[in-house]
Amino acid sequence: MSQTGRPTNALLSVASVVVALAGWAAASRFGGVSPTFLPSPAKVFAAFVDAQVGGYRGYTLMAHVGFSLYRIGAGFLMAVVLGVPVGLAMGRYRTIHAIIDPFVEFFRPLPPLGYYMLLVLWLGIGEASKIVLLFLSGFPVMVVSAAAAVRNVRENHLRVARSLGLSGHQVFWSVIIPSTLPSLFTAARLTIGVTFGSLVAAEIVAATRGLGFVILNSSQYLRTDYVFMGIIIIGVIAMVLDRLAAALERVIVPWAGKA
Amino acid sequence: MPFPQPRKVLLDLRDVSVTYGSGPRALVALDRACLKVSVGEFVSVVGPSGCGKSTLMHVIAGFLKPTSGTILLNGVPVKEPGADRTVMLQEPTLFPWLSVYQNVELGPRSRGVPREQRRRTVQHYLDLVGLSDAQHRKPYELSGGMQQRASLARALANDADMLLVDEPFGALDALTRERMQREIVRIWHETGKTILFITHDVEEAVFCSTSVVVMEANPGRIVDQVAVPFSLRYAERIQNSRGIKSSPDYIAVREQVLARVMKDEGGEAW
Numbered sequence: 001m002s003q004t005g006r007p008t009n010a011l012l013s014v015a016s017v018v019v020a021l022a023g024w025a026a027a028s029r030f031g032g033v034s035p036t037f038l039p040s041p042a043k044v045f046a047a048f049v050d051a052q053v054g055g056y057r058g059y060t061l062m063a064h065v066g067f068s069l070y071r072i073g074a075g076f077l078m079a080v081v082l083g084v085p086v087g088l089a090m091g092r093y094r095t096i097h098a099i100i101d102p103f104v105e106f107f108r109p110l111p112p113l114g115y116y117m118l119l120v121l122w123l124g125i126g127e128a129s130k131i132v133l134l135f136l137s138g139f140p141v142m143v144v145s146a147a148a149a150v151r152n153v154r155e156n157h158l159r160v161a162r163s164l165g166l167s168g169h170q171v172f173w174s175v176i177i178p179s180t181l182p183s184l185f186t187a188a189r190l191t192i193g194v195t196f197g198s199l200v201a202a203e204i205v206a207a208t209r210g211l212g213f214v215i216l217n218s219s220q221y222l223r224t225d226y227v228f229m230g231i232i233i234i235g236v237i238a239m240v241l242d243r244l245a246a247a248l249e250r251v252i253v254p255w256a257g258k259a
Numbered sequence: 260m261p262f263p264q265p266r267k268v269l270l271d272l273r274d275v276s277v278t279y280g281s282g283p284r285a286l287v288a289l290d291r292a293c294l295k296v297s298v299g300e301f302v303s304v305v306g307p308s309g310c311g312k313s314t315l316m317h318v319i320a321g322f323l324k325p326t327s328g329t330i331l332l333n334g335v336p337v338k339e340p341g342a343d344r345t346v347m348l349q350e351p352t353l354f355p356w357l358s359v360y361q362n363v364e365l366g367p368r369s370r371g372v373p374r375e376q377r378r379r380t381v382q383h384y385l386d387l388v389g390l391s392d393a394q395h396r397k398p399y400e401l402s403g404g405m406q407q408r409a410s411l412a413r414a415l416a417n418d419a420d421m422l423l424v425d426e427p428f429g430a431l432d433a434l435t436r437e438r439m440q441r442e443i444v445r446i447w448h449e450t451g452k453t454i455l456f457i458t459h460d461v462e463e464a465v466f467c468s469t470s471v472v473v474m475e476a477n478p479g480r481i482v483d484q485v486a487v488p489f490s491l492r493y494a495e496r497i498q499n500s501r502g503i504k505s506s507p508d509y510i511a512v513r514e515q516v517l518a519r520v521m522k523d524e525g526g527e528a529w
Contacts, residue, residue, distance in 0.1 A: 164366035165342025255355035258399035
């Protein structure tokens with residue numbers, strides 16, 4: 001791709017979003033669709049302003065965003081802090097892999113809503129059950145990716161390191177960790193996506209605040225403009241975070257994808 | 260560094276065999292290999308693919324345990340990989356998260372060599388391979404030839420008793436390859452290192468070494484070892500590689516080795 005290809009593609013992305021928005025505006029205005037089914041962009045924008053200025057169910061929009069980000073951040077951090085060492089250990093030691101793998105593989109495909117009731121029973125209706133739900137949705141992704149990353153460390157890198165005289169400990173910190181970092185970054189980005197995907201589920205039971213709550217609560221009153229608003233915010237935040245992670249990746253692991 | 264008197268044996272392989280699997284389907288990758296390499300020698304190992312030359316290197320390096328037999332280095336049995344035998348491999352194995360300098364520094368650093376001494380060592384070997392100007396670059400910013408120079412510097416800086424080099428120039432273009440052959444002879448001469456050099460290229464083996472070990476396949480075994488008399492003419496080898504390669508001395512040894520290799524191929528591989 002040429003150097004000039006990049007700005008052109010960015011422009012193309014902006015243009016396609018603008019066209020989609022225009023299509024949405026036209027459909028809601030001239031399409032004869034009821035505003036309940038498809039609120040106009042203007043109405044959704046008004047929902048943003050109302051929710052921020054007047055608040056929604058006692059909290060401003062920014063406060064709702066903040067509560068959700070707090071839960072996602074806590075769940076994501078737990079998934080990374082616990083998932084990376086567990087995954088690395090699984091990738092490095094076959095016995096540990098044999099012991100933990102059945103549970104990880106069992107948990108990975110489970111829909112969070114399926115076991116959410118149990119979490120509420122065990123952990124109460126407060127923040128703990130919500131954060132643990134988000135953690136559990138991201139944890140298996142992190143573990144499986146970290147384990148795969150260790151197994152993908154190049155055999156010849158390990159050989160050269162051993163023949164240079166590095167101890168097992170030194171091989172781990174000087175070769176295995178830097179080798180797996182690019183994959184761990186990708187895994188963290190996937191995990192962010194998964195935890196955002198579980199946000200609405202996490203805020204179903206006994207939530208009085210948060211973006212998921214805003215969407216669920218406004219759904220019950222058929223306030224589609226608020227539902228649209230909530231969805232757009234979740235989508236945009238997840239996208240921005242992913243871009244930030246990608247930018248961070250280029251700074252921290254510039255060797256990703258290089259021999 | 261010629262050999263005026265007999266030298267101390269550095270590496271001693273006694274009936275080393277490697278068998279994969281067992282029973283009637285067992286594959287004998289290496290069959291009772293015996294080999295002695297003395298201090299300061301440059302020994303090449305040639306043979307068709309599947310002859311076990313890489314297996315030979317892996318057991319000496321300690322990456323692979325022999326099924327039977329013993330490997331002695333300085334009289335001590337080899338059990339696992341160690342800094343007394345440093346490998347250099349065909350595919351580039353520089354660590355991409357480290358600069359060239361840091362790659363070369365890794366071995367001495369892991370052994371706790373003081374910073375200042377480390378700097379001198381690294382600088383010395385980077386100068387020797389001609390990479391001083393590229394020391395702050397990352398491996399993926401270098402050409403294939405430069406990457407192999409850096410790998411060589413890394414192996415040398417580790418101050419091993421022996422370098423185990425596996426097809427180091429196999430992936431390089433012909434011109435770079437020719438230059439690297441001269442370079443490794445020069446570096447061997449200047450450092451006095453003992454080198455075991457695995458290659459499938461008979462011309463390369465004869466040009467670089469003090470002796471050439473010939474292996475054959477099915478089962479993989481050592482069938483001959485040919486001395487290279489003109490290997491003592493360092494200056495000529497380094498300065499006039501084409502001249503050496505067209506000299507009768509060189510051609511005689513090359514034909515001797517080729518005849519051995521091709522006989523063992525049994526015409527089958529052609």
